[in-house]
Amino acid sequence: MTTLTQTPSTPATTSLSEERHYAGFWTAAWRRFRRNKLALFGMVYVTLILLVAIFAPYITKYKVEQIFPQDALQGPSAAHFFGSDYLGRDIFTRMVYGARPMLIVGFFTQIFGIIIGTTLGIMAGYLGGVVDWVVTRLVDLFSALPWYLIVLYLVMVLSPSLQNIIIALSITSWVGSCRLVRGLSMSIREQEYIEAAQALGIPGWRVVLFHVLPQATPLLIWAFAAGIPGAVFAEASLSFLGMGIRPPNPSWGQMLAEGGSYFSYWPHMLFFPSAFIILSVLAFQGLADGLRQAVAVNVNV
Amino acid sequence: MSEREKLVEVRNLKKYFPVKGGLFQRHIGDVKAVDDVSLDIYTGETLGLVGESGCGKSTLGRTILQLIRPSAGSVKFRNQELTAVTGDALRRSRTKMQIIFQNPYSSLNPRQMIERTLTEPMSVHGIYRGTEAKERAAQLLKMVGLETYFLGRFPSEFSGGQRQRIGIARALSVNPEFIVCDEPISSLDVSIQSQIVNLLKRLQKELSLTYLFISHDLSMVRYICDRIAVMYLGKIVEQGETDQICGNPLHPYTQALWSAIPIPDPEVEEGRERIILEGDVPSPINPPNGCRFCTRCPKVMDICRSADPEFKEIENGHKVACHWYTSRP
Numbered sequence: 001m002t003t004l005t006q007t008p009s010t011p012a013t014t015s016l017s018e019e020r021h022y023a024g025f026w027t028a029a030w031r032r033f034r035r036n037k038l039a040l041f042g043m044v045y046v047t048l049i050l051l052v053a054i055f056a057p058y059i060t061k062y063k064v065e066q067i068f069p070q071d072a073l074q075g076p077s078a079a080h081f082f083g084s085d086y087l088g089r090d091i092f093t094r095m096v097y098g099a100r101p102m103l104i105v106g107f108f109t110q111i112f113g114i115i116i117g118t119t120l121g122i123m124a125g126y127l128g129g130v131v132d133w134v135v136t137r138l139v140d141l142f143s144a145l146p147w148y149l150i151v152l153y154l155v156m157v158l159s160p161s162l163q164n165i166i167i168a169l170s171i172t173s174w175v176g177s178c179r180l181v182r183g184l185s186m187s188i189r190e191q192e193y194i195e196a197a198q199a200l201g202i203p204g205w206r207v208v209l210f211h212v213l214p215q216a217t218p219l220l221i222w223a224f225a226a227g228i229p230g231a232v233f234a235e236a237s238l239s240f241l242g243m244g245i246r247p248p249n250p251s252w253g254q255m256l257a258e259g260g261s262y263f264s265y266w267p268h269m270l271f272f273p274s275a276f277i278i279l280s281v282l283a284f285q286g287l288a289d290g291l292r293q294a295v296a297v298n299v300n301v
Numbered sequence: 302m303s304e305r306e307k308l309v310e311v312r313n314l315k316k317y318f319p320v321k322g323g324l325f326q327r328h329i330g331d332v333k334a335v336d337d338v339s340l341d342i343y344t345g346e347t348l349g350l351v352g353e354s355g356c357g358k359s360t361l362g363r364t365i366l367q368l369i370r371p372s373a374g375s376v377k378f379r380n381q382e383l384t385a386v387t388g389d390a391l392r393r394s395r396t397k398m399q400i401i402f403q404n405p406y407s408s409l410n411p412r413q414m415i416e417r418t419l420t421e422p423m424s425v426h427g428i429y430r431g432t433e434a435k436e437r438a439a440q441l442l443k444m445v446g447l448e449t450y451f452l453g454r455f456p457s458e459f460s461g462g463q464r465q466r467i468g469i470a471r472a473l474s475v476n477p478e479f480i481v482c483d484e485p486i487s488s489l490d491v492s493i494q495s496q497i498v499n500l501l502k503r504l505q506k507e508l509s510l511t512y513l514f515i516s517h518d519l520s521m522v523r524y525i526c527d528r529i530a531v532m533y534l535g536k537i538v539e540q541g542e543t544d545q546i547c548g549n550p551l552h553p554y555t556q557a558l559w560s561a562i563p564i565p566d567p568e569v570e571e572g573r574e575r576i577i578l579e580g581d582v583p584s585p586i587n588p589p590n591g592c593r594f595c596t597r598c599p600k601v602m603d604i605c606r607s608a609d610p611e612f613k614e615i616e617n618g619h620k621v622a623c624h625w626y627t628s629r630p
Contacts, residue, residue: 192408201395
């Protein structure tokens with residue numbers, strides 16, 4: 001009997017601050033994330049490409065617009081890792097610098113989109129009524145119109161530049177997160193702890209900020225990562241059409257368009273941009289997928 | 302008896318939820334969840350509110366707290382009219398009255414540490430701040446029988462009974478005088494139920510609290526309550542001291558409710574006759590004419606189908622709404 005009562009489950013030392021803990025939400029989420037190999041690849045790739053974009057001048061010894069006329073249209077070599085293009089520019093250098101607009105467009109459109117979407121969505125879901133009606137109609141409107149045409153039109157009107165691509169894409173990218181947050185806050189509103197917060201006299205803005213929004217954060221992190229591949233792709237395709245980053249500034253989509261015309265004789269000009277666009281979209285998608293799996297479960301045991 | 306101080310005074314309280322339907326979402330009727338309810342709750346007592354599921358018990362509790370604004374009628378707390386208070390004033394008045402919820406699994410914010418759950422209301426109302434609030438939170442946990450190191454944990458790390466204790470501690474964090482207990486024990490294990498009920502009783506004595514105890518567990522209500530009100534389809538049908546309601550139930554519905562409690566003695570149980578009610582509770586959208594219980598009442602008379610019975614005092618403090626006692630020839 002005495003041995004039974006001395007099982008280690010009774011903590012011997014119980015101080016106020018430190019004591020045996022179950023895995024917290026984020027610890028458990030990381031454990032689930034680790035299991036997904038594609039997500040891990042995505043994370044490593046995204047980190048690498050981020051570092052490459054930030055430290056671009058240290059990675060390559062050439063300048064973006066530097067021309068080597070004698071080296072034009074060469075395949076990969078020790079001097080030019082990815083070869084050179086029709087003007088004799090180093091493709092590796094242009095790829096490294098081209099990662100910058102891609103990441104900037106991806107991150108900023110998602111940040112703006114999520115800020116707009118979350119604000120509208122949480123108001124619609126939590127307040128309901130007229131606000132909800134107006135927001136829902138707005139979401140309907142933007143979902144009914146083809147977003148790519150809106151973006152293309154806006155960029156044409158505003159003149160193609162990095163900043164205008166971000167504006168145009170932000171205007172269309174809030175719809176998804178808005179719909180997501182609206183649905184979630186509608187269901188959270190009915191939870192008893194929201195009623196408890198109201199009964200305790202906690203002001204409405206605090207209820208929204210500290211009781212509704214935290215429930216949505218895991219989902220928003222996922223939505224953030226999941227929206228980036230779309231933005232990356234949109235930037236590449238806009239530049240491909242000549243509506244994006246203007247030469248001489250490099251962009252992968254623009255390089256893809258140039259590579260397309262030399263494809264039959266010098267395939268390396270097409271290969272590297274397209275390979276990295278595909279890889280980036282895949283990596284972000286994998287990362288988003290892993291995050292979704294990691295945060296979807298609400299209970300931790 | 303009669304000098305007792307009225308803490309909460311409810312008069313002709315009504316809550317109708319509109320029902321919309323048809324092509325243009327027209328107003329086609331009302332769910333009469335609370336229909337013309339009047340009751341008094343005295344300082345320091347426990348008033349039990351019993352009735353079937355869906356009879357409007359919880360709605361009544363929430364309407365008294367102004368969590369649901371009433372359609373008509375008045376609620377006075379210490380002679381202050383609550384239905385007229387709005388906005389920030391209402392928010393500040395929330396410290397006087399609190400609620401304990403039925404489901405301990407959905408009533409705690411899963412992303413909030415217990416410390417935050419307990420200190421947030423204190424700092425919002427400026428009762429305690431910073432380290433004082435943390436000390437007070439630890440003290441509250443001790444009061445409800447939990448360890449102080451639980452402050453750094455999340456709700457998912459607790460059992461149902463522990464969560465319910467945290468819910469009680471949260472309600473106490475703003476020093477209320479009146480607490481609506483909305484079926485606080487019905488989703489707990491039987492062994493935990495008595496612990497929570499005893500905790501509520503102890504806290505009532507220590508902090509001189511007043512309870513409105515909503516439940517459908519009649520034996521528990523009999524144990525904890527000083528007075529009992531019986532509700533049927535949005536109306537109070539009988540009200541009185543616990544001894545009166547238990548010893549001498551007057552309304553046929555109350556009689557049927559009591560006879561449904563099993564007696565843990567096979568010999569008594571065998572000889573006992575049960576009143577079994579026929580049919581279902583009618584829809585609160587379209588309640589029957591006259592007395593609301595007339596469709597199921599074993600003692601139904603002609604007058605019951607046409608006239609609504611008056612809520613009348615039969616003996617000292619014992620009120621009933623039934624024609625059997627008032628208009629029997």
